[in-house]
Amino acid sequence: MKRAQESGKVEVVAHDLRDFTTDKHRSTDDTPYGGGAGMVMRPGPIFDAVEALDLEPGSRVVMMSPQGKPFTQAIAGELSAAPRLVLLCGHYEGFDERVREHLATDEVSVGDYVLTGGELPALVVIDAVARLIPGVLGNEGSHPNDSFSDGLLEHPHYTRPPDFRGWTVPDVLLSGNHAEIAKWRRKEQFRRTQSRRPDLWAAFVPSKSDLKILDDKKAKRSSKRERASDETRSSPEELNQENTLDASADSGN
Ligand code: JCQ
Numbered sequence: 448m449k450r451a452q453e454s455g456k457v458e459v460v461a462h463d464l465r466d467f468t469t470d471k472h473r474s475t476d477d478t479p480y481g482g483g484a485g486m487v488m489r490p491g492p493i494f495d496a497v498e499a500l501d502l503e504p505g506s507r508v509v510m511m512s513p514q515g516k517p518f519t520q521a522i523a524g525e526l527s528a529a530p531r532l533v534l535l536c537g538h539y540e541g542f543d544e545r546v547r548e549h550l551a552t553d554e555v556s557v558g559d560y561v562l563t564g565g566e567l568p569a570l571v572v573i574d575a576v577a578r579l580i581p582g583v584l585g586n587e588g589s590h591p592n593d594s595f596s597d598g599l600l601e602h603p604h605y606t607r608p609p610d611f612r613g614w615t616v617p618d619v620l621l622s623g624n625h626a627e628i629a630k631w632r633r634k635e636q637f638r639r640t641q642s643r644r645p646d647l648w649a650a651f652v653p654s655k656s657d658l659k660i661l662d663d664k665k666a667k668r669s670s671k672r673e674r675a676s677d678e679t680r681s682s683p684e685e686l687n688q689e690n691t692l693d694a695s696a697d698s699g700n
Contacts (some may be wrong), residue, residue: 465492467499477489487542490542509552515555516555519577557572634664639662
């Protein structure tokens, strides 16, 4: 991000909503109409701050909020096309509804948890969007190896040494057989995504060559089951060790 800003490809400016207040206490929040606990971000300072930016057409005004639409790689790509992004960082119970209705073009959430303010979510959005700007990542142009570029999680990666404390790199990766390596990696992507992200797996549309690999996996799985039942050692746990928070626990199926 530092280099991106120094290169002039990205400019990040923070604005203080208090600079757009007029009362003695410079308050950006107030009590909610209708009563109840907590405070609400006043609309005046937010509208004044955004209007002072004199935005070009196509700019986006994005509210950071747990009520927003889940922020995804696809949204990052869409936002990266805008001439300017304004990220509204709320605190307290949130924004006056008129900000949502008459100022914001988007409302995004970076996850199902509540933070004290929208600043950290805004940094997440800035980082995800900035790296899509040509010349910001070392890796020019498209990002075909990114997680999510095809809707699947990435395969495992290894580097030297081939044996680290007795934990070895899969033989196929040392084989020099590039077709086998590509197939292994694709299978590992399938395996991880099925196991850890059933939502992504359900939305995944396999290509023709993906279907071949999946068929191959299916055949191997049924012969493995046959061998297992021959030896009467196929507890459900052995065949499905996936119900765990342990990221390394996806089954070999
Ligand atoms: C963003 N996931 C969590 C905190 C209220 C809109 O009002 C509020 C905004 C915040 C900050 O954002 C988050 C968040 N994505 O907490 C409280």
